[in-house]
Every structure is written in structure tokens, then in C-alpha cells.
Amino acid sequence: MSRGCFVIMPFSSTASCTDDEWTQIFEEFFKPAVEGAGLDYECRRSKATRGNIVASILQELKENYVVIADLTDRNANVFYELGVRHSLKDRTILVAQNTDDIPFDLRAYAFHIYNWRTEEGKKAFTKRITELPSDVDGNPDRPDNPVSDFLGKKHEIIPDHEVDIKPKEIEFAQPITGDLSEGIDITDFVHKLARSNFAAANIVLRSTRGELLPAISKKMVELHQKAIPDQVRNEEIPSLALGFIAEIEPQIRKVEEFALAAVDVHYEPGVRLALKLSGDLISLSERPIPGRSIRIVQGTPALLAWRMLLFCGAKALADDNFGLLNIILKNPIEVEDNSGRFSNLPLIQRTDLFWPDALFGHANFGARYLVDAWDRVSHLHKYFGTKERYYFDLAKLIMILVLASPTDEFGHAAYPSFRFFPEAARSMSSLCSRLSQSPEYLDNVAKSIGETADQFTSSWSERVKRINNVDHGLKFPDPLSTKILDY
16 A cells, blocks of 8 residues: 655745656656655645645645655745644655755754756755665654654554553653753762653653754854864864864763763663764764854764764773763664665764764874863763873773774774873773683673684684774875865
């Protein structure tokens, strides 16, 4: 049985298209692309018929599995219908012919720009519209609008299945960032969540997304307009970058503390929540805004996601909690790139994060940023105890990541940042000693990177040689690495 894909778009002429052109866009592009995707969709738009037109459209918005909303020229009827759809269901795809037609409040969500007037644009448009329903099918419950995020609930009029959320879970489930998180005791909050079921963590995730992503997006837009020198010397990059990072970092402090507390109390849903929010942050970095863009600003969300994941992994490894370490290192992190495509690589395959664009791809600067984090991030003191312990545990995690990481397209493995940590020698000695003396520890470490103990040990010499051949690494090999502004 076919599923419905309803297209919201203007009927009458707008600044960009005549009424005949809107019909052409639907009949020649939307409809054949959606129905030709092989996913058994029937694509339609509303028609001017006798009777209650509004009631008919509302019925379509309620019943169709997927809705595509064309926001070109900010047509009032389209936005009204989009608001109705957002109040009823997820699974709504936003498109437009111009980025400026996407309102600021919706830019934290996936949107897709098309050009139907050139042959190249037509081919790209048709290909993308063919792929979008498949993306939806791959993750049908992904929250994709502010109503999902701010209300923090699965909000379908006729749900696919009954959702049983007990009142006691709603009493304390709330965002962990933004104004609504003021005064929250994160440790106590995580303990309460750990005593509830997974539904409460889902509420926290959705409501936090609703606070976190728009706030960071807004701050990034502001920072992209800041005055910045055309060129800086390499030694000036860290101090310049830290000024911009400090503007965005406060938004994720409680999220990061929540993630560490979840590891501390072995609260798996909380760790998975942190992974999902990390994917959201990386997506913000991989999806540049149009117009003037400062590379430091654009790279900061991904840097902060990387930082949070490393802190959590180091804490799990320090506690010998290999169940959570497996999740942190091997679970897919869903990221949307600048073409609207989704990737699902685990941390052990995200070698690019070791070369943070927030620091112009200078891997050694990224390493030093982690070393200095102890003096800037107060909640690290609670979960690692001493500066020496923090250095020791984080260096050991990075050693495992570097041993595990494949070489990327530029010929680099994950950068061996542990070299910059004061406790690097002691960490390496401790890791090698435990691997050689404890078969159980060896087996757990190998499993945490998706290997057997035999696979891990048989290639040990090759791995160590690869690590030792990585430069202290002035730069990621990107010809634009010294370019500060993009347009």
C-alpha cells in the first residue's frame, strides 16, 4: 500500500515563480522524483476544489507520512501549513530556492536549497528529492522541528504505537542547558534519571535540543560578524581561537557535566544522549551558514563535541567501564554534512576531529587545548580528582584511539595528542603493562575498538610504527588552512 508524501507549496505567483511554474516544479520534479525513488510513495499537493479547502489540507497534513514544505519566498499559506504539520508530526522536509527564505528559527534543522532553472540544477534537485524520503525512512523518529524539541514529546495525533510516559518521569525531566536549567544540580538530576526508565532520557534529549541548537546557531551568526584580522601568525592562533570558543562553550557546560555524571553512575541512556547531542554539534560545524564565515567559529561546535566525547571516554576507561567505553567509541554518531547527507561514523573513525577546524586544522594546537582544559573546565575536577589523574586518563584513552584509528584520506591516523600530556610516559607504561599482564584487560580494550585480542596484538608493531611516524603535526594538509574567512 502506497504511503503519502504531501507537498506544501505556493499556488499563485510569487516573487520567484509564476503559478504555472509552481505547477511545473511539482509535476516535473517533486512528483516523479518522490514516486520514482522506489519507496512506494504517492506524491500529491492540495488542489483548488469546491468545499472546505482548509479542512482538506489539514487532513492531508495529518495523514501523510512525509511532508515536503517549499519555503521559497516565505509564502504565508505555506508557513501556516508548516506550523500545523509541526504540531502534528515529525517527518517534514524543508526545501527552498534561496537560503534567505529559511527563517532563523528553522536553520538548526535540516533544509535543502535547490535551483530548478539550469540543467545541472535540475539534475541535482531531482537526485536530492529522490534521496530525501530514504533519509526519512532510515530514521523516522528523528525530531525535525521546534515543536518536537520544545515540547519534548512524540506528538503525533494518531501515534504509531501507544507511548506510556508516567507523570513521575515528567516531574523532573527538563532541558540541561539554557534558562530552564538554571540552578539544576546535575549530579542529583542524573541520579533521578538513572532510577527512571528510558522515556525520561528521551524527554531530556528533545527538550535540550530545543534549547541548545538554536542558542548555539544564534551565537554563531553573531560571531561570524565579528571583526577579525585577515592574517595571523601561527603562534597567535590559539589565543585568537580561545576568544571565540569561550563565547560558545558556556552553552555546552551542563551538557558535558551531564555526560560525565552519566558515565560516573553507569547511566547508559545518558551516555547515548551525549552521543546524539555530539552529532548535533558536529552537524552545526559541517553545515556552514551562507555568506561571511569565520573558520574558527564554524569549527567550534565540533571541537566541543570532540572534547566531550574524549572526557567521557577517559572517565569510562579510568573506571574500567568497558560497556560504556564500547558505546562511546563504537556507536555511530549521526552527523548531517553541508550537502544534507547523513553519516554515521563512530568516534574511532572520526580522525578528522583530531585536526579541529576551530584551530585552523593545527592538530598540536588541539592537543594543547585539551591539556589546558583542566584550568578552564571546573567540572573535570569533580570527575578526575587531580590534574595528574586527568592527564593520565585522557592520555591513555587517546593512545587507544590512535592505536585503533584507520588512516584517513590524507594519510593521517588520529593525531597522537597524548605526546603533549605531562603524564604521557606514565600512561603509556601503565597501558602496556596492563595489556601484557591481564588477558581480560587486553580482551576488553580490543573489544572496545571492535577487534579481537589476537587482531590487536598481532598488529601491535605496525600500529606503533604508524603512530611514531606521525609528525608533531603543524597542520592538517588543507590548502585553505590559513584562510580565516570564507564567503
